[in-house]
Structure formats: structure tokens, C-alpha cells
Amino acid sequence: MDLEERVQRLEAIEAIRRLKIAYARVADDGYDGDRISAFFTEDAVWDGGESFGVHRGRAAIKALFDGIPEQISFALHYMVGQTIDVDLAAGSATGHWYLWAPMTINNAATLGAITYDDEYRNVEGTWLASRMRVNIHFITPYEDGWVKTPMLPG
Amino acid sequence: MADLEERVQRLEAIEGIRRLKIRYAQLCDANYDPPGLTALFTEDAVWDGGDLGRYEGHDQIRGFWEGASKAFTFALHYMIGHTIDVDPPFTSGTGHWYIWEPATVNGRAVFLGATYDDVYQKVGDNWRFKQVNANLHFFTPYEDGWVKTPMMPMD
Numbered sequence: 001m002d003l004e005e006r007v008q009r010l011e012a013i014e015a016i017r018r019l020k021i022a023y024a025r026v027a028d029d030g031y032d033g034d035r036i037s038a039f040f041t042e043d044a045v046w047d048g049g050e051s052f053g054v055h056r057g058r059a060a061i062k063a064l065f066d067g068i069p070e071q072i073s074f075a076l077h078y079m080v081g082q083t084i085d086v087d088l089a090a091g092s093a094t095g096h097w098y099l100w101a102p103m104t105i106n107n108a109a110t111l112g113a114i115t116y117d118d119e120y121r122n123v124e125g126t127w128l129a130s131r132m133r134v135n136i137h138f139i140t141p142y143e144d145g146w147v148k149t150p151m152l153p154g
Numbered sequence: 155m156a157d158l159e160e161r162v163q164r165l166e167a168i169e170g171i172r173r174l175k176i177r178y179a180q181l182c183d184a185n186y187d188p189p190g191l192t193a194l195f196t197e198d199a200v201w202d203g204g205d206l207g208r209y210e211g212h213d214q215i216r217g218f219w220e221g222a223s224k225a226f227t228f229a230l231h232y233m234i235g236h237t238i239d240v241d242p243p244f245t246s247g248t249g250h251w252y253i254w255e256p257a258t259v260n261g262r263a264v265f266l267g268a269t270y271d272d273v274y275q276k277v278g279d280n281w282r283f284k285q286v287n288a289n290l291h292f293f294t295p296y297e298d299g300w301v302k303t304p305m306m307p308m309d
Contacts (some may be wrong), residue, residue: 024252037196076267080234108301
């Protein structure tokens with residue numbers, strides 16, 4: 001593989017890593033729907049499974065995030081341990097992340113442990129998320145822990 | 155697009171700065187080694203922790219670490235989620251980080267949740283901190299959590 005392509009791969013990994021951290025920072029700054037949906041392609045899917053539902057398209061993703069602060073008044077999204085695989089020729093990539101998230105949900109301290117399976121696409125030079133699959137391992141009241149209450153009701 | 159040499163320089167600068175921050179974490183977790191930590195800062199650097207105080211220059215910064223090494227008998231600084239911006243000629247940069255920190259403070263288990271806004275400067279071949287702003291989101295006794303006690307007193 002030539003040097004140009006090897007550098008391009010490292011640049012793409014760094015750009016995608018930054019995209020995910022930017023998403024985390026906007027989430028932690030009050031989940032602004034306009035700002036967060038701008039990280040997604042027009043046809044993106046945010047798939048939160050049974051707990052958070054499947055949201056298709058940038059408008060639906062904006063609406064989802066605009067509604068979140070009603071319940072989640074504080075969060076720190078610690079995005080950790082990424083594996084990012086890039087297909088430069090196709091202008092697409094996949095990624096896996098861990099998330100550790102202390103949150104305040106309905107005024108109660110809550111701990112969330114999540115992994116993501118993501119897909120990304122390069123749109124005119126900018127990497128965007130085309131799919132986020134959110135795998136919830138636990139969302140537990142701080143006082144309970146994940147054995148007693150692995151998943152917050154509601 | 156910038157030439158290949160410059161593009162590699164950018165990636166190297168980001169990695170060099172990332173390692174500086176992890177070195178800082180390692181020294182904090184080695185009982186806040188005051189001379190070791192102070193050496194990571196430029197002579198005129200500022201460490202600003204808001205309610206934790208503002209320390210300017212090597213003497214004040216070393217004094218802060220000496221105090222921390224007495225109050226914090228254990229800590230693990232998980233430095234996470236960096237956004238590092240550098241521009242040619244790659245002798246300075248800025249960064250944003252998250253930190254998750256379980257610690258023992260004056261004999262109590264605590265969790266600290268914070269973010270950093272940093273300014274970096276290259277001194278010779280080495281990256282150094284010119285400014286560290288620590289933004290505390292919570293500093294809570296393990297038994298309480300951040301809703302009941304978001305900010306515990308330091309003494």
C-alpha cells in the first residue's frame with residue numbers, strides 16, 4: 001500500500017474518532033437536536049433497540065434528541081476503546097465503541113454502560129454517522145447497581 | 155490538501171499531545187509526584203481548577219501538587235475522549251478531554267467527573283502544558299452520588 005493511502009487511513013480514523021467525541025460533547029451540552037443531527041447523514045438510522053426505539057432520518061433523530069433533556073438533565077458520555085475500520089475506496093467505515101455514562105435521569109443519579117456498532121460515510125469530505133446501533137448493557141440507579149436493577153423501568 | 159509531510163506532522167503532534175496528557179495521569183496516580191508533574195508545564199503555565207484554585211508558574215503549580223499528594227492517597231485518572239487541534243508549524247495546540255476519576259480523598263472513596271480545556275506548547279522536542287483548565291462536573295462521596303452531593307468540600 002502506498003504512503004498516501006496509509007496516511008489517508010490514519011486521517012480517516014482520527015476524523016471519525018473526533019466525530020464520535022463531538023457527538024458526546026453535544027449530548028453532554030444539553031442534547032441539542034439541530035447540532036447533534038448534523039453529525040448524521042440525511043438517511044441515517046439511530047437504533048436504540050427496544051428501550052430507545054429506532055429513529056430513521058435526520059429529522060427523526062433531531063426530534064429524538066430534542067426530547068431527551070426532559071428526562072436526562074445531566075450526562076457525561078465517556079467514549080472509550082474504539083475500533084474503526086475504514087474502506088477508503090467506498091468512502092465508508094464501521095466502528096465499535098464503549099460508553100460509560102454517569103447521568104441524572106428524572107432527578108436520580110444513574111449509571112449507564114453501553115456499546116455502539118456504528119456505520120459512517122464520507123459525504124463530500126466530511127465523515128458522518130449513517131447508522132448507530134446502541135447496545136445497552138445496563139442503565140441502573142446509582143444506589144442499586146446492575147445486579148439488583150440492570151435496566152431502569154420506563 | 156496539505157502535503158504528505160505536513161499531514162504526518164499533524165498526526166504525530168496529536169499523538170505527542172495525547173501522550174503528554176496520559177503521562178500527567180500516570181504521575182497523578184503515582185501519588186501526584188510534584189517535581190515530575192511540574193516538569194510537564196511551561197515555566198509560565200497556569201493550572202486553573204475553578205473552586206480547586208488557580209496556580210500560576212512552576213512554584214505555585216508544584217505547591218498545588220504537594221497539597222494534592224497529601225489529600226489524595228489513591229486515584230486513577232481515566233483520560234478519555236480527546237479533541238486535539240493543531241495547526242502548522244505544530245508548535246502549539248489546544249485540547250478538550252474527559253476524565254473519570256475514582257479516588258480516595260482524606261480517607262473517603264470519591265468519584266470525580268470533569269472535563270479539561272488545555273493549551274499546549276512545544277518546548278524543544280517535547281510537548282508541555284501552557285494552560286490546564288479543569289471543569290468539575292461532580293466530586294462526590296461514593297456513598298452519595300452526584301445528585302445528593304455534587305460537590306463535596308475538600309477539607
